[in-house]
Amino acid sequence: MITIHEIYQKLLDRQGIQRWWPAESDFEMMLGAILVQNTNWRNVEKALANLVTFIEPEKIRDMPLEELAQRIRPSGFYNQKAMKIKAFVAWFGVYNFDVAEVKKQPLDVLRAELVGIKGIGPETADCMLAYTFDKPVVVVDAYTRRIFGRVGYEVPKKYDDFRRMLEESLPSELAVVQTFHGLVLMHCKEHCLKKPICSGCPLESDCLKVGMA
Ligand code: SF4
Structure with missing residues (x-):
């Protein structure tokens, strides 16, 4: 199965750096x-x-x-x-x-x-x-669950268990965790919508499409 880091890298290759949070302060x-x-x-x-x-x-x-x-x-x-x-x-x-x-x-x-x-x-x-506080933590949300579930991961139900699973596989760097969350959001807007658009998805060749049959 595709690794967490490979997912990050493939989304990064497609979308570039996404230090997402739209705020002016x-x-x-x-x-x-x-x-x-x-x-x-x-x-x-x-x-x-x-x-x-x-x-x-x-x-x-x-x-x-x-x-x-x-x-x-x-x-x-x-x-x-x-x-x-x-x-x-x-x-x-x-x-x-x-x-x-x-x-x-x-x-x-x-x-x-x-x-x-x-x-x-x-x-x-x-x-x-x-x-805001510059701590290298991975943000887990419904979009993260959607992608990892569909790709084929057994996603831990508890928030902190899932967060730790992701943090163990990604570099503990602020730029990485900020970008990771931004990439997940972008990916769920462009491809992995509720009704996914799998054609052209950068994860398509590795995705088991769980729940999509
Ligand atoms: S192939 Fe489809 S279901 Fe899998 S991650 Fe891409 S958009 Fe989502």
Whole structure:
């Protein structure tokens, strides 16, 4: 079976470097990581557009919860997400909203703190770790599960087990893990859609197409 590193390399050869995360600031990145839960990026963009002059931690901290919820309404689950964002900003405030201070924490400590915030699960935490706090962690999401399942891997059900499986096979480098996640997203947009377009897929010759028969 094709190795994890070969999958990475084939996608990289096709798509080039994809240090994906569409955000203009670290704080916007982290807001996006919460807003994208259970929705697509188009809806996140609409929510961020409603916040456009408020994308600073102090402004979000001071914004009434109800107003925040209404502004992020396009992202869905807006009442819950508003509370999650408030909880996240309260945590960030402990570091004086200083990303450089947060980065000084060891990876394990930081991950534990992030998943300890109400509403921040391991995927959201790892997005922040990889794209804001410069920690070389592999982000696992539904797209990653889709590709690896279809190619023929027995994908571990538990998030951390799957993440570790991937991390053991990829170099522990920030550029690699950021690119890997970006490649996965691009691949699922272009080829491995819900209804896949296998013709021309760079993994086609190695893919067992599990569940596709
Ligand atoms: S061959 Fe088809 S099912 Fe397999 S990875 Fe490519 S697009 Fe997905």
